[in-house]
Amino acid sequence: MRKSGVALALASTVGLGACVQTRQYADVQFTPPQGEYKLLVLRPDVTVGSLTTGGMIEPRAEWTDEARANIVAALKAQQASRGGNVTIIEHRNALPGVPEQELADVERLNFVVDESIVEHKYLGDYLPTKRGRGLDWTLGADAVKLGRQSGYDYALFLHAEDQVASKGRIALGLVGLAGCFIGFCAPNIGGAEQLDYASLVDLKTGEVVWFNVVDAASQVPGIKFGDLRTPEGAAQMVERLLGRMKPGQDVRSEKARR
Amino acid sequence: MCVRCLDLTRRSLLIGGGAAAAALHTGVASARIRPADTVPLIGPGFKPTDEDEKGLWHDMDRVEEEIADTNLLVTDPNITGYLRELIGTVGGPAAKDFRIYLMRIPDFNAMMFPTGFAVVFSGLLLRMRNEAQLAGVIAHECGHFLRRHEIRSWRDQRRKTDLFSIGAMLAGIGGAGAGVYLGNYVQLAQLGTLLSLFKYSREMEAEADAMSAKLIAQAGYDPMEISTVWLQLIGEEQASAAYRGKHRQHGSLFDTHPSDDARMADLRADALELKVPGKVYNDYRERYLAAIGPIRPMLLDDQVKLNDPGASEYLLQTLAQDGWNGLLRFYEGEVWRLRNRPAFHDEERAAQSYAAAVVYPDAPADAWRWHGIFLLKEGRTAEAKAALAKYLAMKPGAPDAPWVRQVIG
Numbered sequence: 001m002r003k004s005g006v007a008l009a010l011a012s013t014v015g016l017g018a019c020v021q022t023r024q025y026a027d028v029q030f031t032p033p034q035g036e037y038k039l040l041v042l043r044p045d046v047t048v049g050s051l052t053t054g055g056m057i058e059p060r061a062e063w064t065d066e067a068r069a070n071i072v073a074a075l076k077a078q079q080a081s082r083g084g085n086v087t088i089i090e091h092r093n094a095l096p097g098v099p100e101q102e103l104a105d106v107e108r109l110n111f112v113v114d115e116s117i118v119e120h121k122y123l124g125d126y127l128p129t130k131r132g133r134g135l136d137w138t139l140g141a142d143a144v145k146l147g148r149q150s151g152y153d154y155a156l157f158l159h160a161e162d163q164v165a166s167k168g169r170i171a172l173g174l175v176g177l178a179g180c181f182i183g184f185c186a187p188n189i190g191g192a193e194q195l196d197y198a199s200l201v202d203l204k205t206g207e208v209v210w211f212n213v214v215d216a217a218s219q220v221p222g223i224k225f226g227d228l229r230t231p232e233g234a235a236q237m238v239e240r241l242l243g244r245m246k247p248g249q250d251v252r253s254e255k256a257r258r
Numbered sequence: 259m260c261v262r263c264l265d266l267t268r269r270s271l272l273i274g275g276g277a278a279a280a281a282l283h284t285g286v287a288s289a290r291i292r293p294a295d296t297v298p299l300i301g302p303g304f305k306p307t308d309e310d311e312k313g314l315w316h317d318m319d320r321v322e323e324e325i326a327d328t329n330l331l332v333t334d335p336n337i338t339g340y341l342r343e344l345i346g347t348v349g350g351p352a353a354k355d356f357r358i359y360l361m362r363i364p365d366f367n368a369m370m371f372p373t374g375f376a377v378v379f380s381g382l383l384l385r386m387r388n389e390a391q392l393a394g395v396i397a398h399e400c401g402h403f404l405r406r407h408e409i410r411s412w413r414d415q416r417r418k419t420d421l422f423s424i425g426a427m428l429a430g431i432g433g434a435g436a437g438v439y440l441g442n443y444v445q446l447a448q449l450g451t452l453l454s455l456f457k458y459s460r461e462m463e464a465e466a467d468a469m470s471a472k473l474i475a476q477a478g479y480d481p482m483e484i485s486t487v488w489l490q491l492i493g494e495e496q497a498s499a500a501y502r503g504k505h506r507q508h509g510s511l512f513d514t515h516p517s518d519d520a521r522m523a524d525l526r527a528d529a530l531e532l533k534v535p536g537k538v539y540n541d542y543r544e545r546y547l548a549a550i551g552p553i554r555p556m557l558l559d560d561q562v563k564l565n566d567p568g569a570s571e572y573l574l575q576t577l578a579q580d581g582w583n584g585l586l587r588f589y590e591g592e593v594w595r596l597r598n599r600p601a602f603h604d605e606e607r608a609a610q611s612y613a614a615a616v617v618y619p620d621a622p623a624d625a626w627r628w629h630g631i632f633l634l635k636e637g638r639t640a641e642a643k644a645a646l647a648k649y650l651a652m653k654p655g656a657p658d659a660p661w662v663r664q665v666i667g
Contacts, residue, residue: 052416053420053423054418054422056415056416058416059314060313061313061315064313065316092323092327100327104327168420172423175427175428175431178431179430179431182434182435183434183435
């Protein structure tokens with residue numbers, strides 16, 4: 001599936017350590033949304049699966065639904081505390097004043113722009129023309145039109161995937177650990193991994209103003225860094241992903257000068 | 259353990275590898291699955307109850323939403339309605355549950371998703387010569403759903419990767435305990451696991467083929483037509499490869515589908531087995547042509563612009579086996595004109611095709627246009643003007659109308 005492309009690419013770069021990592025980029029002029037702002041969240045893309053003994057990911061419907069509900073609740077609570085008014089759209093035809101097809105176009109455009117951001121900011125394919133310019137991508141006129149039609153200030157695109165190691169996978173890890181005593185040590189066969197990313201688009205300018213990736217991977221099955229199926233785990237994820245939005249480079253140096 | 263262990267290991271590895279290779283070699287061509295053995299595993303209104311299958315379906319909802327409003331979708335209600343009716347005829351017990359989407363992609367393909375929605379590429383409609391052939395391909399996709407192939411192959415994959423991981427871990431630990439290195443065996447096992455997954459996939463395809471023959475024969479279509487589909491595809495691949503100076507690819511261990519040749523042979527046998535003496539089987543060619551008629555120029559146009567003259571010419575010749583017409587002759591001219599190789603006299607060939615096209619009453623306006631232009635080049639001005647006038651009359655709003663008017667004078 002096309003959707004998993006970005007996630008796979010991200011997982012291959014940031015997924016090597018057994019820890020929680022985040023790496024965010026922002027437009028040089030970016031100031032985190034404050035005061036009263038209207039935020040549109042387009043179809044949060046959430047999947048939770050079971051990690052099989054052999055290391056495959058088996059999607060689970062109930063876990064996914066639980067995780068999505070938890071994330072939506074956590075997101076609303078977090079944004080409300082900052083003064084944001086959040087609307088979460090589950091279907092493309094659910095936004096009054098915007099035709100389904102146009103919303104689909106913006107969503108697909110955002111997806112390829114996200115792919116490009118991942119390619120050139122995270123995968124090492126750095127562009128000399130964008131050096132020192134923070135996050136320099138835009139969705140252009142279509143996003144501005146969406147903002148005008150719907151009256152929202154920002155659009156947030158969110159992807160989250162999480163796994164739970166199956167009993168078989170945990171047992172296999174334990175066997176690998178037991179092997180350490182006779183000289184074949186393999187406890188780190190790879191455990192569950194949570195990968196989340198989000199991009200924030202300013203609907204007044206059409207620019208992608210902020211992008212962040214959270215990777216919480218474990219090499220040892222059974223050890224987990226947050227579980228999206230629980231409200232606490234989802235709140236933790238939302239906090240890791242969106243909690244500390246750093247202002248852009250220019251804004252920060254401006255502050256430092258003053 | 260012993261000093262000769264290493265020696266033995268290497269030798270036995272070779273023997274083992276040889277035996278595995280031999281076993282797998284015969285594994286490429288598996289035995290034919292009889293249509294009578296392909297019984298639907300689900301009834302109408304099927305909904306999954308197992309956790310893994312529910313997860314698979316849940317993921318697919320979003321995929322279907324994405325496909326249902328991609329801008330590649332052909333939305334003409336006549337043709338989509340026709341496809342819906344067709345899948346409703348050959349879909350077996352789940353006939354009423356299927357959804358079918360037509361995408362504008364000039365390629366031979368169709369696919370079924372785990373939740374029972376099918377995607378058909380426009381290139382398939384170009385290649386099918388009658389309704390029986392199209393019904394055969396659609397029934398094949400239905401076969402995947404009715405035999406629950408998606409979840410079965412997922413479970414097969416899960417089981418085999420589980421076994422491999424456990425085996426690899428035990429080999430590592432066992433080897434460490436015994437003081438020998440079993441890494442080579444583990445690699446061989448990995449290859450074996452991989453190949454067995456591909457083989458399983460080929461078996462499912464063979465099953466869907468057998469089922470498709472059964473489903474369309476029940477609906478009164480000639481089951482022999484499905485093997486003709488593969489005959490046509492083999493011919494097209496050969497023509498395309500020959501033109502590019504390459505060899506057509508044959509089946510390998512890493513194929514997910516059986517080779518076209520094997521499928522054709524098996525489907526012929528299926529058809530002979532299924533046909534009941536005395537029963538009338540139809541191909542419904544007229545009905546098919548009437549249904550795709552309005553989009554056929556688009557289908558031909560997309561194909562010709564692929565810049566694959568070998569395949570395009572073969573396709574036109576195949577379609578023309580049911581009789582030439584103005585549309586086919588026009589696109590034959592387009593193939594030669596766009597290839598434009600002086601050594602092959604492509605310009606003369608194109609001119610001849612356009613001249614032949616305009617003889618038919620269904621010649622498109624552009625056939626008259628190019629016929630006129632080639633006549634102009636030959637210096638046959640009076641005839642050229644007549645042809646261009648005909649073009650203008652058929653397409654008064656053409657983008658080049660002012661130029662044509664000036665030429666006609």
